[in-house]
Amino acid sequence: MPLSPLVARYDHVLLDLDGCVWVDQEATPHAREALAELRAGGKRLAFITNDARLAPEEYVRKLWSMGLQASLEEIVTVGSAIQYVLAGRPRRPTFVIGSAAIFRHVADAGQRIVNGTDRAASAEVVVVAGHDEFTFDELRTATQAVLNGAEMIAAGRDRTFPAADGWWPGTGAIVAALEYATERTARSVGKPDSILFQTALDRLGDGRALMVGDRLDADLGGAAAAGLDGAIVLTGVTTREQAEAAEDPAPVAIADTLYALVTA
Numbered sequence: 391m392p393l394s395p396l397v398a399r400y401d402h403v404l405l406d407l408d409g410c411v412w413v414d415q416e417a418t419p420h421a422r423e424a425l426a427e428l429r430a431g432g433k434r435l436a437f438i439t440n441d442a443r444l445a446p447e448e449y450v451r452k453l454w455s456m457g458l459q460a461s462l463e464e465i466v467t468v469g470s471a472i473q474y475v476l477a478g479r480p481r482r483p484t485f486v487i488g489s490a491a492i493f494r495h496v497a498d499a500g501q502r503i504v505n506g507t508d509r510a511a512s513a514e515v516v517v518v519a520g521h522d523e524f525t526f527d528e529l530r531t532a533t534q535a536v537l538n539g540a541e542m543i544a545a546g547r548d549r550t551f552p553a554a555d556g557w558w559p560g561t562g563a564i565v566a567a568l569e570y571a572t573e574r575t576a577r578s579v580g581k582p583d584s585i586l587f588q589t590a591l592d593r594l595g596d597g598r599a600l601m602v603g604d605r606l607d608a609d610l611g612g613a614a615a616a617g618l619d620g621a622i623v624l625t626g627v628t629t630r631e632q633a634e635a636a637e638d639p640a641p642v643a644i645a646d647t648l649y650a651l652v653t654a
Contacts, residue, residue: 391653393431396621396643401597403428404590404618406581407439407449409604409626410648414554417456418625420649425458427652434597436590438466440546440580440608442519442561445469445491466590468545468580469495472517474589475543475579476501485510485535487528487564488519488545512538518568518576519545520561529567536572546580548608552626581605582612591616602651604628606636614639623648 397403405411411421428435437449437460444452446465453460469491476484476499484501486493496503496517504510511534518532536542548560565576579585581603591599601618603609604626613620621643622633633644645651 391427393427394652394654397600397652398431399598400433400600402434402436402594402599404436404438404587404599404601406603406609407437408441408551410602410623411437411458412456413552413625416554417458419647422457424649424652434594435464436466436594437464438581438586438590440468440548440561441551442468442492442545443489443521445494448491463593466586466593468519468586470589471579471585472496472543472545473499474585482514483509483512484515484517485513485532485540486517487524487532488517489521492517492519511535513540516540516542518542518561518565520559520564524564529564532568533571536568536574542568542574542576544576544578544580546608547578548605550627581608582615584612584616587612587616587618602648606632610636610639610641621645621651623651
């Protein structure tokens with residue numbers, strides 16, 4: 391089946407994962423066919439996510455487990471953005487809220503992780519990323535560190551993300567608790583910040599790019615911040631009514647699924 395006239399105009403397509411390509415452990419309807427059509431049409435792809443729970447190679451394995459082909463170079467995670475921001479800075483004691491993947495990104499950036507030591511509450515940097523084992527102890531220690539002057543770097547502000555049994559709290563829920571407790575504001579490096587998009591564009595090279603996602607704030611707003619067109623699919627957070635009412639930016643297209651957007 392030929393590509394839709396909209397998608398045919400672009401050289402590259404940036405794809406959100408949660409709510410666009412998959413929901414929890416299930417691919418969205420005909421996502422495999424959508425990706426196959428994009429590749430057959432010569433489009434270069436990048437998969438972009440604010441979900442900080444997995445490492446890039448784990449995302450590749452998850453995509454393949456669903457029958458969705460992807461390479462490591464096509465995966466652009468918020469963990470990579472955190473590593474980019476921290477790399478090149480002086481080595482500072484850092485307290486991390488996040489998965490094993492985020493710990494690795496922080497360590498690879500050359501920072502000294504102080505979780506589990508007597509320096510944790512006096513860390514100079516607090517990195518915040520949602521993960522499944524989040525505890526009150528983490529929130530307490532991070533609050534103490536920020537009140538002691540630590541810089542706060544967040545993986546994003548997504549309030550929720552879609553799962554098989556409904557909506558789960560995202561990184562933004564933890565960030566909101568920390569900001570409320572400390573009356574400080576975190577620096578967010580996930581969508582809608584442009585860092586993730588610029589990282590993807592650097593990998594894709596020259597050409598016109600379209601961002602496809604399910605969130606007006608993170609996906610559409612982030613695309614606009616990076617100077618890209620954005621389209622919304624309705625398999626995740628946003629309803630058709632919300633998408634049609636969106637302004638500044640408005641989506642260039644609204645579709646029920648990624649497959650419906652991609653095909654004529």
